[in-house]
Amino acid sequence: MSIKDLASWATRGNRPLKTALGAALALWAIVLWASLSRSASTGGGSAAIVVCAILGLPLTGSIFFLFSRYECKYWRARVTELVSWIESGAERGSIDPAPAALYDEFERLIRGIETLEDRRRFRLSARSNLASSNAKANANDSSCRIVRALTRSGMYEPPEPADSTFDPFASGAFSTLDMIGRLDPVTLHWIDSSAAEQIFLGWSLADLSRKSFLEVVHPSDRNLAIERFESVVEKGEAHGVRLRIVNSKKETKHVELNIGARYDSNHQITHLRCHWTDVTEKVRSEDEQRKRHKFLQQFNEELKKKNRELAELRDRYGDLYENAPAMYFSLNDEGRIVQCNDTLQRTLGYPREELIDKRVIDLLATDRRGEFETCFADFLRNGYIELETTWRKENGETIVVWVRGTGVFDSKRKLLHSRCVAQDVTARSVLEDELHEKNERLARANDELSRKNKELDEFTHVVSHDLQEPLRTLIAFSDFLLRDSGDKLDENGREYIRFLVEASRRMRSLINDLLALSRAGRVTGEFSEISLAEAARVVIRDLAELIRAKNAEVRILEPLPTIWGDRSRVGQLLGNLISNGLKYNNCDRPVVEIGGRIDSDPGWSVLFVRDNGIGIESQFHGKIFQMFRRLHTREEYEGTGAGLAICQKIVQAHGGRIWVESRPGEGSTFFVALPDQRIAPVVSLRTEVLHVP
Amino acid sequence: MFPEFHILLVEDSRADTKIIERALREGKVEHRLTIVSDGGQAIDYLGRLRDPACPAGDEPDLILLDLNLPGIDGWQVLSTIKSDAFLRTIPVVVLTTSKRDEDVLQTYQAGANTYIQKPSEFPRYRELVVMLRKYWHETALKAPRDRAKDA
Numbered sequence: 001m002s003i004k005d006l007a008s009w010a011t012r013g014n015r016p017l018k019t020a021l022g023a024a025l026a027l028w029a030i031v032l033w034a035s036l037s038r039s040a041s042t043g044g045g046s047a048a049i050v051v052c053a054i055l056g057l058p059l060t061g062s063i064f065f066l067f068s069r070y071e072c073k074y075w076r077a078r079v080t081e082l083v084s085w086i087e088s089g090a091e092r093g094s095i096d097p098a099p100a101a102l103y104d105e106f107e108r109l110i111r112g113i114e115t116l117e118d119r120r121r122f123r124l125s126a127r128s129n130l131a132s133s134n135a136k137a138n139a140n141d142s143s144c145r146i147v148r149a150l151t152r153s154g155m156y157e158p159p160e161p162a163d164s165t166f167d168p169f170a171s172g173a174f175s176t177l178d179m180i181g182r183l184d185p186v187t188l189h190w191i192d193s194s195a196a197e198q199i200f201l202g203w204s205l206a207d208l209s210r211k212s213f214l215e216v217v218h219p220s221d222r223n224l225a226i227e228r229f230e231s232v233v234e235k236g237e238a239h240g241v242r243l244r245i246v247n248s249k250k251e252t253k254h255v256e257l258n259i260g261a262r263y264d265s266n267h268q269i270t271h272l273r274c275h276w277t278d279v280t281e282k283v284r285s286e287d288e289q290r291k292r293h294k295f296l297q298q299f300n301e302e303l304k305k306k307n308r309e310l311a312e313l314r315d316r317y318g319d320l321y322e323n324a325p326a327m328y329f330s331l332n333d334e335g336r337i338v339q340c341n342d343t344l345q346r347t348l349g350y351p352r353e354e355l356i357d358k359r360v361i362d363l364l365a366t367d368r369r370g371e372f373e374t375c376f377a378d379f380l381r382n383g384y385i386e387l388e389t390t391w392r393k394e395n396g397e398t399i400v401v402w403v404r405g406t407g408v409f410d411s412k413r414k415l416l417h418s419r420c421v422a423q424d425v426t427a428r429s430v431l432e433d434e435l436h437e438k439n440e441r442l443a444r445a446n447d448e449l450s451r452k453n454k455e456l457d458e459f460t461h462v463v464s465h466d467l468q469e470p471l472r473t474l475i476a477f478s479d480f481l482l483r484d485s486g487d488k489l490d491e492n493g494r495e496y497i498r499f500l501v502e503a504s505r506r507m508r509s510l511i512n513d514l515l516a517l518s519r520a521g522r523v524t525g526e527f528s529e530i531s532l533a534e535a536a537r538v539v540i541r542d543l544a545e546l547i548r549a550k551n552a553e554v555r556i557l558e559p560l561p562t563i564w565g566d567r568s569r570v571g572q573l574l575g576n577l578i579s580n581g582l583k584y585n586n587c588d589r590p591v592v593e594i595g596g597r598i599d600s601d602p603g604w605s606v607l608f609v610r611d612n613g614i615g616i617e618s619q620f621h622g623k624i625f626q627m628f629r630r631l632h633t634r635e636e637y638e639g640t641g642a643g644l645a646i647c648q649k650i651v652q653a654h655g656g657r658i659w660v661e662s663r664p665g666e667g668s669t670f671f672v673a674l675p676d677q678r679i680a681p682v683v684s685l686r687t688e689v690l691h692v693p
Numbered sequence: 694m695f696p697e698f699h700i701l702l703v704e705d706s707r708a709d710t711k712i713i714e715r716a717l718r719e720g721k722v723e724h725r726l727t728i729v730s731d732g733g734q735a736i737d738y739l740g741r742l743r744d745p746a747c748p749a750g751d752e753p754d755l756i757l758l759d760l761n762l763p764g765i766d767g768w769q770v771l772s773t774i775k776s777d778a779f780l781r782t783i784p785v786v787v788l789t790t791s792k793r794d795e796d797v798l799q800t801y802q803a804g805a806n807t808y809i810q811k812p813s814e815f816p817r818y819r820e821l822v823v824m825l826r827k828y829w830h831e832t833a834l835k836a837p838r839d840r841a842k843d844a
Contacts, residue, residue, distance in 0.1 A: 461793055465761075468790050468813070473708040476815045480715065508813060 028059070179276035181208070185233060185261065185269040188213040197276060202248030213274075218244035218252055232259045232272060242279065254283035327422040331405070333415035335360050335376050347424055349394035365390035365398045380415060383407040388425065400429040460518040464511040471511070474504045506640075510628075513642030517627065520569065520649035530570055532560035532607055536594045539574045543582070550582050550590050557595035561605035563674045565654050573650045574609070576643040577670050581611030584637055584668075604656075607672045615664040624660065647672075698724045698826055701753035703735045703770060704788075705762050709811070713757070716818035722826045727753065732765025736773055739780055753783060754829050758805075760789040760796070768803055775804030786825060 179197035181190055190208035198204055201216060217225045221243045228241045241257040258275040321328060327344035329337050337358050345352050348363070361372045368390050379385040385405045390398050405420035478501045486494055533556055540547070540554050547554055563570070574594070581592035593610045616624060616631070623629050625648040630641040647670075651658040655675050662668035700717075704710050710728055717724050729735045735758075741747055756774070760767030767787065774780045784806040789796070792810045800808050812818050 461791075465790050465793075469706070469709075472790070472811060472813055473706075473712075475813065476712050476818075477708065479815050 179278070181213075181274045181276070182262075182271040183213050183274060185272050188229065188272075191271050200247065200253075200276065200278060201245070216245045216247075218246055220244070228257075228259065229272070232261055233269065236261050242283075253278060254280045327401070327424070329360075329420050329422070331360055331415075331418045331420060333380065335372075338417055344422070347393070347399070348391065363391045365392050379405060379407060379418075383409060388429075391422075399424050399426045401425060457518055460514060464515045467511050468508065471504045471508050475501055475508075478504070510640050510642075513628075513640045513646070516572075517642055517646050517649060520572070520646045520653065527564055527566060529562055530565055530567055531562050532570075532574075532594075532596060532605075533558055535567070535571055536560065536574055536578075539571055539578060542575065543579060546579060546582055550585070551588065552582050552585070552590035552592065554578060554582075554592045555594070557593055560594065560596040561607065563605050563607075563654075564676060565674065569650045569653065573647050573672070576647050577609040577672075580643055580670075581609055581613055581668070583639065584632075585611060585613035587612055603676050604673050605676060607674070608669050609672075610667060610669040612667040615666050615668055616660060616662040617664050618662075621660050621662070625658070697750070698722065698829055699750065699752065699754045700724055700726050700825075701735070701738065701756045702726060702728045703730075703732070703756065703762065703767070704728065704759045705730045706759070709759070712815065712818055713822070716815070716822045720819045720823045720826070722822050724826070725750075727751075732762045732767065732770045735770045736765065739774065739777075743779060755825060756783055756785045757825075758785055758787050760787060760791065760800070768799065771800070771803045771805055784829070 178194060179200050180194040181197050182192040183189065184191055189210070189212055190205065193201075193205045193208050198208065201208065203211070213229075214222050214225060225241075225243055228238050232238045237258070237260040239258050241259060243255055243257060244252050245255055246252055256277045256279045258277075260273045260275075261269045262271050262273055264270045322342040324341060324343055327341065327347055329340035329344055332338050337355055337360060340352075340355050345355055348355070350358075361369055361376075364372060371389075375385060375387060383406065385403070388400060388402050391401050392398050401422045402425045403420060403422045405418050407418045408416045410416050478497050482494065482497050482501075489497070536556050540556075543554070546552075578592050578594070582590050591612050595608050595610070597606050597608070620631055624631065625644045627645040628641040629645070630639070648658050651672055651674070657673045658670065660668055660670050702710065702713060704713070714726065717726065727738070729738055735756075742752055758767050758770060762770070767789070771785060771787070774783065774785060781804070785804070787800050787805045787808045788811055789808075790811050791797075797808050809821065812821060
């Protein structure tokens with residue numbers, strides 16, 4: 001099939017019209033001629049001519065009208081036929097016209113219909129316009145459908161548009177890019193629609209012609225639309241009508257309408273012309289603007305509020321900063337004060353303006369300035385400093401301050417500023433000095449005491465040592481005298497010498513005990529863990545002879561605690577207590593028991609030595625621990641009375657306590673409580689222990 | 694019979710000297726006793742032993758040394774003996790009153806062969822000298838000069 005076939009096919013339809021027209025004219029000419037010839041031959045013929053003449057013209061008109069109507073119908077039928085033919089061909093893929101030519105042919109066809117319609121419209125009333133519009137719309141619709149079908153099948157390519165908004169669907173009447181529609185003034189149904197409008201709404205003219213404009217309007221805006229249209233009918237136009245419409249895809253769009261009424265020669269409204277502008281984007285941007293504006297307003301409000309809060313905070317924290325009980329200041333990288341609080345200013349007494357930009361080195365007391373450079377360099381390197389230094393006040397007084405500073409650096413390690421806090425520690429420093437002095441005094445006193453102790457020890461030792469010598473001589477020579485010259489003396493003389501020996505021996509015991517006592521308080525040996533049971537067994541072995549002589553029994557009631565102490569002194573302690581229990585005992589079978597118990601006070605071990613001896617009256621319980629204190633005559637019980645004093649000294653040197661529970665005739669129990677941890681013995685209490693740095 | 698047991702007694706106290714003498718006598722110890730009463734004399738006496746003219750019998754087999762001496766004290770005498778290669782082989786018995794730990798330790802550190810506290814009772818003196826005699830007999834039969842030669 002070619003375009004020629006198509007064209008001949010399309011124009012074929014002219015023939016019946018032309019034939020009909022020719023026939024009508026011929027008929028009219030025959031009738032006219034017949035009437036004229038009849039009237040010429042007969043007299044009555046003139047009346048027939050008049051009738052023919054009068055009747056001929058309307059008759060011809062009627063025939064012509066009928067024919068043109070028919071023609072119109074015919075054309076429409078042809079177009080419809082053509083459309084379906086092309087459509088089916090396009091779908092089959094068997095149609096092969098030159099696409100642009102085909103399109104031109106259609107244009108021509110449609111224009112033919114339009115011309116026809118225009119001719120008709122010229123004659124018809126406004127009312128009949130609707131029908132013609134429908135016809136045109138159908139043609140329009142058809143052309144759109146054809147082009148769509150062709151485009152889909154790839155047979156038609158729309159010509160390259162002059163601008164990007166080229167619309168191949170624009171109808172002949174509205175070959176415009178604007179969205180324009182014509183509405184029926186009464187029903188508000190579409191009469192005509194520009195392609196742009198159809199695309200915008202998503203409905204073809206055929207669909208639109210069945211719709212009232214109001215159906216397209218968003219339900220909420222319908223009342224407004226009605227009102228506007230009424231005013232248009234009344235006043236002739238309305239501009240800038242903003243409405244929301246809902247298109248075929250159910251999208252809500254904002255449009256601005258300019259509506260004008262169009263009139264015919266009788267001033268009847270033929271239609272309403274609507275010119276649309278899609279203002280969705282504009283509205284949206286307006287909305288956004290509005291929202292933005294609102295947001296900005298809110299933001300502004302919030303900022304104001306924040307500002308107020310900040311101001312309050314500033315006031316509050318400003319007060320905290322300014323009147324804090326510490327001096328705050330900030331230094332720059334040159335060591336100058338950038339900022340400081342009132343406390344600093346008040347403490348130092350300089351006016352603020354003098355403090356700001358002052359080099360902090362100038363605050364230092366003269367003798368502390370030397371160390372500044374190093375300290376500040378350290379601070380810049382480490383970002384932190386803590387030191388005690390001395391500042392000079394405005395009035396020349398100096399105060400001791402404890403300064404702590406933290407630096408804030410940028411990425412290049414340049415000091416931005418620093419947060420420094422200084423505390424006036426003059427009072428504390430004075431106190432420390434005093435404490436230090438007191439400590440030193442105490443240390444000196446301690447040293448003195450230690451020295452005195454040592455001297456005393458030396459003294460005791462030397463005295464007892466030197467006292468021993470003559471005693472030994474005394475004893476030895478008394479013995480020699482008695483042996484060598486005893487027979488030359490009488491009984492009295494011999495007794496005197498015996499007294500001498502006895503006194504010398506007692507003197508020696510006293511001296512020995514004095515020596516032991518002076519040693520007991522001095523714990524020179526190393527402290528170590530001592531198993532009391534083991535220590536007791538050693539002591540019992542040492543005392544074996546005495547135990548045998550007294551026919552006694554010494555029992556260890558295990559378990560005994562393990563304590564911390566000087567092994568030889570603890571042995572001495574146990575020895576003294578056990579031998580006391582044996583010595584002050586009149587039983588046929590003296591029994592001494594050594595036992596331990598856990599004290600209710602944690603950290604203490606308690607040891608007891610119980611005997612079945614003579615017991616001690618409670619009034620003497622304290623006195624028995626005194627040096628050389630004896631409760632019995634030497635004739636009754638031997639001894640110097642140093643044993644328990646020595647025990648007490650040993651216990652005290654271990655930081656412990658000793659006491660006795662006893663009643664006469666019921667035996668005695670000596671208790672020794674010793675701390676588990678080593679407690680520094682009094683004598684070796686060194687000064688470092690007390691020294692507070 | 695035992696060879697002569699030569700004791701050098703360094704003692705300032707006459708009474709103590711007497712006691713030692715009597716103890717030796719009562720203990721029936723064959724002996725020769727040389728007594729010097731202070732540190733200076735002791736060092737002089739020992740110094741003379743280097744003289745080749747000095748009779749071999751003057752060499753003591755044992756020195757009984759008191760620590761508490763006037764002038765040069767016992768420790769000085771002790772350290773002089775023990776730092777001298779010639780004299781150091783002579784056994785030195787320190788005989789003193791003190792039984793202070795520090796003294797004992799110091800004495801041993803100075804090189805004393807033994808440390809004995811002076812007994813408080815005479816009979817113990819007797820036992821002591823007998824014991825010393827026995828000790829010498831068992832350990833010190835060789836003369837110091839011979840031992841020096843061996844070394």
